[in-house]
Amino acid sequence: MNVLFFGITKDIVGSSEISFSDEFKPVNVAELKKQLIESYPVFSKLNSLAVAVNSEYADDSVPLIGNEEIAIIPPVSGG
Amino acid sequence: MKKVIEIVDVIDTAEVYTELSNAKSGGICVFVGAVREFTNNEEVVALEFETYKTMALKEMEKIADSALEKWSLNKVVMRHAVGEKGVEEPVVVVGASSAHRDACFEACRYLIDTLKETVPIWKKEKFKNKTVWVSAHP
Numbered sequence: 145m146n147v148l149f150f151g152i153t154k155d156i157v158g159s160s161e162i163s164f165s166d167e168f169k170p171v172n173v174a175e176l177k178k179q180l181i182e183s184y185p186v187f188s189k190l191n192s193l194a195v196a197v198n199s200e201y202a203d204d205s206v207p208l209i210g211n212e213e214i215a216i217i218p219p220v221s222g223g
Numbered sequence: 224m225k226k227v228i229e230i231v232d233v234i235d236t237a238e239v240y241t242e243l244s245n246a247k248s249g250g251i252c253v254f255v256g257a258v259r260e261f262t263n264n265e266e267v268v269a270l271e272f273e274t275y276k277t278m279a280l281k282e283m284e285k286i287a288d289s290a291l292e293k294w295s296l297n298k299v300v301m302r303h304a305v306g307e308k309g310v311e312e313p314v315v316v317v318g319a320s321s322a323h324r325d326a327c328f329e330a331c332r333y334l335i336d337t338l339k340e341t342v343p344i345w346k347k348e349k350f351k352n353k354t355v356w357v358s359a360h361p
Contacts, residue, residue, distance in 0.1 A: 150275050151345030152356040191361055196343070199278035215275055215343075221357035222272070222279075222303055222344030223256050223315050223335060 145169050145208065147176070148215040153193075156184050166210075173197070174204035180216070191219040225291060227300040228283045230276055230344075234304045234313040243320040248297045250324035252331040256315040258308050268349045272305045272314060275343040279303070282342045290319060290333055294326040301334060303344055 145164040154160050170176040173195045181187045194217040195202050201217070208214065227242050236255055243251045258270050287299040300318045308314050317334040321327040338344075346357045 148275070150273060150343065151347075152359040155356070190359055196275070196278055199275070199281055201341075215278065217275070217278075217343050218345065218356070219358040220339070220341065220343055221346040221359075222274075222342050223339040223346075 145210040145214065148213070150215065151218045151221075152190065153187070153216045153218045156186055169210055170208055172204065172208055173202050173206045176208060176214070177204070193218065225296075225298055226284070226287045227298075227302065228280055228287055229302045230274055230279060231302060231304055232306055234302060234316055236313050236316060239300050239302075239316050239318050242300050243298050243318050245297050245320060247322060248320035248327075249322055250327045251318065251320045252324070252327035253300075253316065253318035254331050254335050255313050256335070257313050258310050260310045262348060265350050267310065268351060269307050269309050270314065271307045271347040271349060271354075272303070273345050273347075274303070274305050278343050283338065286334060286337045286341070290330045293333075294319070294321060294330040296321050296326060296330055299330070299334065301338065303338070303342070305344070307349075 147162050149157050170179050196215040196217055197212045239253050283301045296319045298320045302316045304314045319327040319330040348355045
């Protein structure tokens with residue numbers, strides 16, 4: 145399972161994409177966020193942390209199979 | 224075409240009038256966002272924008288569609304720039320055309336306000352000796 149990172153989250157993890165092995169693959173969005181915050185505690189200091197699944201905002205209950213396009217969306221600041 | 228939705232490297236602010244103008248519209252309203260020289264009394268060297276493009280375009284489509292429906296607009300333009308932009312350079316242009324002015328004024332405000340809330344675009348402020356991701360922290 146691959147996860148894309150943007151903005152400040154890309155700087156925090158030091159990469160625009162991270163792969164999760166099957167062993168550590170989160171089963172849903174809530175689990176993914178929990179794992180990320182455990183690995184990168186500074187994520188919890190951000191104003192917000194959203195997840196997109198197949199380029200749509202996804203709430204915590206959305207299940208993850210592994211073949212989706214998953215992206216971490218830190219606080220947006222366009223305009 | 225009722226909608227123009229784009230993410231581009233450079234914005235040409237002269238295009239938007241032609242894109243919005245049409246025989247049914249007595250009102251055309253445009254908002255242009257540009258790079259300001261100072262943020263909290265600190266001199267900005269440049270802003271750098273990055274985006275999750277596929278999702279950003281989808282979110283911009285949703286905003287444009289809801290505005291078209293809510294205010295019965297004739298045309299909508301939403302265009303955002305990415306990359307590094309210097310002081311005074313345009314970074315975003317949104318606009319709407321409608322039969323009468325009230326609709327396009329209200330729609331234009333909705334277009335830019337909602338873009339800033341939901342579209343996955345990120346802005347890094349570059350000062351002389353530091354860089355800051357805007358809105359990232361409380």
